[in-house]
Amino acid sequence: MVTEAAHKRLVQFQIKPSLQRIAVMNYLLNNRTHPTVDEIYSHLAKEIPTLSKTTVYNTLKLLVDQGAVLLLNIDKNTQHFDGDVAPHAHFRCIECGRIVDLPQPRVSKINVTGVGELQITECQVYYKGYCADCRNAKIQA
Amino acid sequence: MVTEAAHKRLVQFQIKPSLQRIAVMNYLLNNRTHPTVDEIYSHLAKEIPTLSKTTVYNTLKLLVDQGAVLLLNIDKNTQHFDGDVAPHAHFRCIECGRIVDLPQPRVSKINVTGVGELQITECQVYYKGYCADCRNAKIQA
DNA sequence: CTTTGTGCAAATTCTTTGCACCAAA
């Protein structure tokens, strides 16, 4: 498997590249579906049978803390993760739950005046609604 | 206590105005701090000793489903609720956790082209960073 | 009555923690 990019990303964010960490990072880089902990674990467990969900949690926490990965709270129940840390918005379909990226250019890491001086370090824009598939399904029904 | 506004809001969104529902809605209208279920429950339990947390959950779910209240997922662990359903952004301080409103004008309920046709029904913008107080505290430390 | 709301307790789910073992430097 090709894991150079994952390895590089880890090193870049000062994370020691263990087998498991590379696997998680690699999964996130190759699967831009904003997977949950469970999805990541389920897939990787096939390749790494000894893998523990705790390790996936540990690794994701580390990745998020170091800024190598984005944590999305768009879903009420579960955390979703995004290997793309560049500024962009998200859209979540109310019907099927899929989360897609929106290439929305927007400001980030800026100072906003108003309620005192807020030092913005992160900005996440969440849209919800119906994706094309579900919308069509609704119309036909 | 003044609860006309709360009562009106419930009726407006076709929710039968029970004592508990009015109390929850009223609390949200008078406390723009984006409280959690627990905060709402704790405060209301003083006025209504028989109040159950389940009822608070039930009520909030109903309010959110009917669109009378906004559910925020800005916080990883807990749900926050907002009685202000008009479009606006939120800022959450990384340090103290407080969530404040940002009077940010933005588009909502629009159609976006790109990943098929997305029918947007809701948009939440989340900023994170340091509020004035915590920023000052950091500087002095 | 009949329907709807309330609230207790138990169950569920996601996530974290404590601790022991393993691996690399």
Place this chain on the structure above:
DNA sequence: TTTGGTGCAAAGAATTTGCACAAAG
């Protein structure tokens, strides 16, 4: 050998569910 990573099992926390009782029409 010392540090850091992994993984199992248990704990924890937020939320949901099942069900019985109470209230309103």
